[in-house]
Amino acid sequence: MNIWMVTNIRLDPRQAFPASSIQNLRTAMALASQGCRVALWVERIAPGGLETLPERLGSSVPAGLSFLAFASRGPRGWKRTPFHPAWRGALHGIAARLRAPRPDAVVSRSPLALSQLARLRFLAPGAARILEYQYPEYMLLWRGWRKKNPGAALAQCRARMREFRERERLGLRAAHGALWAGPGHPALLRRLGFSGPSGPLPSACLNPEEKPAASDRAEFDLGYVGALAPENGLETLLRAAARIPEAALLVLGGGKADYAARLRSLAAELGLAQRVRFEPPVEFAEVRRWMRRCRVGVAPLSRRQGPEKRQYASPLKWIEWLAAGVAVIAGAAPCIAAQARNGIDTLLARPDDDGALAEAARQALSDDALRQRLAENGLARAREYTYEARARRIAAFADALRAAQRDYRP
Helix, strand or coil: CEEEEECCCEECCCCCCCHHHHHHHHHHHHHHHCCCEEEEEECEECCCCCCCHHHHHCCCCCCCEEEEECCCECCCCCCCECCCCHHHHHHHHHHHHHHCCCCCEEEECCHHHHHHHHHCCCCCCCCEEEEEECCCHHHHHHHHHHHHCCCCCHHHHHHHHHHHHHHHHHHHHCCCEEEECCCCHHHHHHHCCCCCCEEECCCCECCCCCCCCCHHHCCEEEEEECCECHHHCHHHHHHHHHCCCCCCEEEECCECHHHHHHHHHHHHHCCCCCCEEEECCCCHHHHHHHHCCEEEEEECCCCCCCHHHHHHCCCHHHHHHHHHCCEEEEECCHHHHCCCCECCCEEEECCCCHHHHHHHHHHHHHCHHHHHHHHHHHHHHHHHHEHHHHHHHHHHHHHHHHHHHHHCCC
16 A cells, blocks of 8 residues: 655754654554555655664664655645645645655645645545544644734634634545544544544554563652643642652653743752752653653643643553553543553543642552552553554555445445
8 A cells, every 4th residue: 555644744863853753753664564655745854864763763764665855834824734835735746746656545634734635636536535633723723823812802713713613624524534543533523524434543652561660670769751841740740749758750851941940940849859850852762761760650641731632632651651561650631541441551640639649659659569560451551552553553444445435436
């Protein structure tokens, strides 16, 4: 099968990959390893961008994967895509057809990109257009617009929301099928009028470790790995750590400088300055090594912040803790509660409740047998979330869509 994956990835060795880029890159690699010919559309390839990929991702690039660099454009306030304006999209598509096989399927996270491609009918005739639905684009665009227009009247805000939502509805009509990430997506698809084939596509992880980490020799009692952002529950985590005397905490990740400074200030106020270690982001290939230096991993997702993450995200860091062979505790936000098995592979705590999180942490830290059981069950569960499993889901979904198209007779 020939697949185009349309993304806004920038291959620049000077810039850390966001989690979404890693998911796309590793998924494309897995598809190519399984025999698909994959053309990955990226926004930019900087000098050294391709050469450093194996080291940064911890794996060689399969022969069946090629990279096509096309700049993304878009009017102010719109999602940037490689198909805008139409004449530029046509040029990009013709160049892609010259450099890569005609696609049997096109996968994108952007409804707008799929709708623009659908209008350029000659570029990918007969290809199954698949939306990999993550955060609703219209909500993110509206929030961006609202920040730039804080004084807008209520009627204007509602009108802009309707405009963005209608644009997304039209984009969904261009998709032959949708693969979604979080528990809120089925209802969202119905609200937007999408009735085509759909199914779950969670985030993925590297192949799980063979055995649990040696928690009795861990350097840190508790560990957080991920973005430093309010929606990830870090303030709750710091307050929970302050309730556990002597507990050493690792916080590894990057974010906005002002929020990172706020977290460090809060740690000092709570008396954690000597017990918490803040580390900057590391390359993807190094993440698991840091995770396995912790006795217990924490995914303290908040319910008060980031509504898109609560309902529409796939809990990537929770999955990565499972695959690292480390016992994990997590905030029971909907996206985690829908998948975790409390007391079996995860200990769940009420989101934004530092007392409940501290109690779960004390329970995991004080009970060696519980920690071992959580880690072992987590490793078994993580096998459902590998990149190979994710690639198989995409390929099978594309095959089913193409079969339905062949069988359809108007």
